[in-house]
Amino acid sequence: MNRLTALIFVILTILLPFGNSCQKAEKTEDMARGWVTAKDLQSYFATWDAETSDYEVNPYFAEKLDSLDASFTLRVFLGTWCPDSERELPRFMKIMHTLEKTKFNVFFYGLDRKQADKSGMREKFDIQLVPTFIVYKDDTEIGRIVESPEFSLEEDLFMICSRAK
Secondary structure, X not given: OHHHHHHHHHHHHHHHHHHHHHXXXXXXXXXXXXXXXXXXXXXXXXXXXXXXXXXOOOHHHHHHHHOOOOOEEEEEEEOOOOHXXXXXXXXXXXXXXXXXXXXXXXXXXXXXXXXXOOOOHXXXXXXXXXXXXXXXXXXXXXXXXXXXXXXXXXXHHXXXXXXXX
């Protein structure tokens, strides 16, 4: 009986950590599906505060974004399970809070790990990777930032918005 007890103990010691981490990942994956608010997002990402405080918004491009004459709509597709979303969303929110003038009407949509959703939003907006920031002017898509910006979020946003006619 001692050998059996020891064997069970060894098996549980090896498997228990894997079971806990799988449960945690599943919970994280399910946190944000569908339309979510900016306030809700802060609680979904563990590194939100660190990422927000560490990111330095480029004041030149923040000023350029503030100087835009038009208003824009952004649809942001994200995954709370996605490291790129975890990095870019806090940075994006810091940029939005840095702007003196509100030029952007922003909507957030969470996708699960398979990027599947019953409403068909992924297909409707042709989302291949997350995060995807889709910029609209007058209900017409004028550009996207997919997964990560080419230069920085604020610079890429300005370049997209400044091309709008």
